[in-house]
Amino acid sequence: MDVRIELTYQTPKGAETSFTSEEMQAAKALLLAEDLEKTGRAKQIEFVDHLDHSWSLKELKKYLKGIETEPHNITIYFDGGFDKYSNKSGLGCAVYYEQNGKSWRLRKNALVEELQTNNEAEYAALFLAIQELELLGAHHLPIKIIGDSQVVINQLSEDWPVYEETLLKWIERIEKKLEELGFSATYKHVQRNKNKEADQLASQALNGIEITGTIEL
Structure with a gap:
């Protein structure tokens, strides 16, 4: 916080x-x-x-x-990519947090087939990150969410309107999960070169490379 x-x-x-x-x-x-x-x-x-x-x-x-003993000072980086030729999406997220006086980084990616657009993949990547926070046991804390998707960041910040029903459903899904976990989120848009880690994780997922791990920094 x-x-x-x-x-x-x-x-x-x-x-x-x-x-x-x-x-x-x-x-x-x-x-x-x-x-x-x-x-x-x-x-x-x-x-x-x-x-x-x-x-x-x-x-x-x-x-x-x-x-002190719970995950806190949480920052999420997320990215999603959609391959129109294979109709598959790569999701990637990096979660930075502190716990027990130490700093940690969690990395996770996933390959999914049910999505239809790049924007949908971006939302799915963010939802993946929030699910990882739930698995960590984090709850009732402020969190920072950072991504290079102007659509996702500006729509979740309510700066841009939402016209697509599919994206509206993702927003509702994400906001419901944030509310369930008691998270108060702030959103920040960055250029793609400031989001390389999540971008690489998403690309690795599309290439069939699965990444799941947490390390102390």
Whole structure:
């Protein structure tokens, strides 16, 4: 979870002003806030998440302690490709997360035959990633979803309308699963060269190379 720090700073002579930090990971924000608190000049320290929910220092510390043994700080990269000659689709996803004080990367791909377009394959790849999160036991957390499909990212962000019934069904399926797992998702579009890992996984699936694995980073 990313948060920003909001605080009031008071000089020894009583002059006050307010500061708001840039967004950063909650653990880093907590570390900085505790250091500022030691000066005795930082007052009314609170943390604000992407939903504009405010956390006290005590609440954020308790939250971070509670999720320490569960997957958290989750970022999904996804990509899908459709081969019109074979009518097969390659799905790929890379999931980055932290658990028990360590950083992990999960990679997964799949070859499927029931899809009809590249956009549908992109949605299916994202759904595959969310299913992997469910298998990990992740739940009730903010997650970052990153992909190079403008259609998927902009439609899920509700910036673009959805006219195709098939894609609307995928959106409903994804949103239902996110709600079931208690995930609050933020979406980011990147250029294809920033999504090479997921793209390669999708291509490997189309070439019959199956990838499934998790490693510590």
